[in-house]
Amino acid sequence: MRIILTGGAGYIGSHTAAVLVERGHEVIILDNFVNAERDVPARLKSLTGREITIIEADIRSTEAVTAALQAHRVDAVIHFAALKAVGESEADPLLYYDINIIGTIRLLQSMQAAGIGRIVFSSSATVYGQPDSSPILENAPTRVENIYGRTKLVMEDLIRDLARVGKLKAAANLRYFNPVGAHPSALIGETPRGVPNNLMPYVTQVATGERPYLNVFGKDYPTRDGTGERDYIHVMDLAVAHAMALEHICGNDVSVTVNLGTGHGTTVLELVKAFETVTGKTIPVSIAPRRAGDVASYYADPALAQRLFGWKATLNLEDMCRDSWRWQAKRAGINDV
Numbered sequence: 001m002r003i004i005l006t007g008g009a010g011y012i013g014s015h016t017a018a019v020l021v022e023r024g025h026e027v028i029i030l031d032n033f034v035n036a037e038r039d040v041p042a043r044l045k046s047l048t049g050r051e052i053t054i055i056e057a058d059i060r061s062t063e064a065v066t067a068a069l070q071a072h073r074v075d076a077v078i079h080f081a082a083l084k085a086v087g088e089s090e091a092d093p094l095l096y097y098d099i100n101i102i103g104t105i106r107l108l109q110s111m112q113a114a115g116i117g118r119i120v121f122s123s124s125a126t127v128y129g130q131p132d133s134s135p136i137l138e139n140a141p142t143r144v145e146n147i148y149g150r151t152k153l154v155m156e157d158l159i160r161d162l163a164r165v166g167k168l169k170a171a172a173n174l175r176y177f178n179p180v181g182a183h184p185s186a187l188i189g190e191t192p193r194g195v196p197n198n199l200m201p202y203v204t205q206v207a208t209g210e211r212p213y214l215n216v217f218g219k220d221y222p223t224r225d226g227t228g229e230r231d232y233i234h235v236m237d238l239a240v241a242h243a244m245a246l247e248h249i250c251g252n253d254v255s256v257t258v259n260l261g262t263g264h265g266t267t268v269l270e271l272v273k274a275f276e277t278v279t280g281k282t283i284p285v286s287i288a289p290r291r292a293g294d295v296a297s298y299y300a301d302p303a304l305a306q307r308l309f310g311w312k313a314t315l316n317l318e319d320m321c322r323d324s325w326r327w328q329a330k331r332a333g334i335n336d337v
């Protein structure tokens, strides 16, 4: 298939691009590079051996996006482009409504104008808010707890509505749990701007010496060691899941909402320990009070993805730590990996 990836130069999009090319699909990336490095296309080329068409455009510019979709006669869209920082969404709600919600509406309008009716969408486990229990099934109640989460749920609803009334032929809302890791080549990975919001990039920056220690927020949660428990998933597993979900919905013209996680929870201290073991680095930690809004524990029930399109995570915590470190160490000019 020929696929346009909005936000395809970003973290998850670039890994998905590499996997799609490997599986024989043709990939076109549409990105405005607001949160992507300019040399990602070149790095993808050296990784895949293929020239990937890049369209520099904002998803909100209907004219440019419609023209791109028409010119390339694409079969489907994978929609990654969004802003994703919870704190920033609370500080500037209108920016998030504009880029995430209006941007998605504009994209759907462009798809309709170009006659493209198949989409895979990057949603998030954040739509579950504080879950009643884990593992979390797709039919668990959705509870929006911040503006970023609200935008994800609205985007999902827009897509589900259009599928329900027949304006989309096929759609997948993919609810990611906690993506980490990098391509094993260390040619692409995650490059957070400023202080990382997520645990793994923070840990890797402590390991390179860019940050002195890791703050662990809360050691009195009802978990194995008192620290928060999450379902970390390797970005390569996530990338493969996009390809399999895409092939499934396009092959069957169906619409699905699916969790993408491993089904296993890992606490903060377990992740730190695994990272230390894999890399031989020491990560000093400092215990800090709980952060408002943090959930003690959540992890996916990923059985539906396996049942629908045969996907299951295959990479473990050691793989996640090794590949995250290889990527960060290379960027920091450290040659011990």
Ligand SMILES: NC(=O)c1ccc[n+]([C@@H]2O[C@H](COP(=O)([O-])OP(=O)(O)OC[C@H]3O[C@@H](n4cnc5c(N)ncnc54)[C@H](O)[C@@H]3O)[C@@H](O)[C@H]2O)c1
Pocket: 006, 007, 008, 009, 010, 011, 012, 013, 030, 031, 032, 033, 034, 035, 036, 057, 058, 059, 060, 079, 080, 081, 082, 083, 084, 099, 103, 122, 123, 124, 125, 176, 177, 178, 179
């Ligand atoms: N990384 C995570 O932990 C996580 C978890 C759950 C869901 N998600 C969702 O997955 C998607 C991809 O996340 P990511 O981690 O790869 O983020 P990312 O920031 O690395 O990638 C997003 C890409 O979209 C581009 N973009 C942003 N606004 C745009 C616009 N208006 N027009 C065109 N391009 C635009 C950015 O330049 C970037 O390349 C996002 O929708 C995010 O909300 C991410």
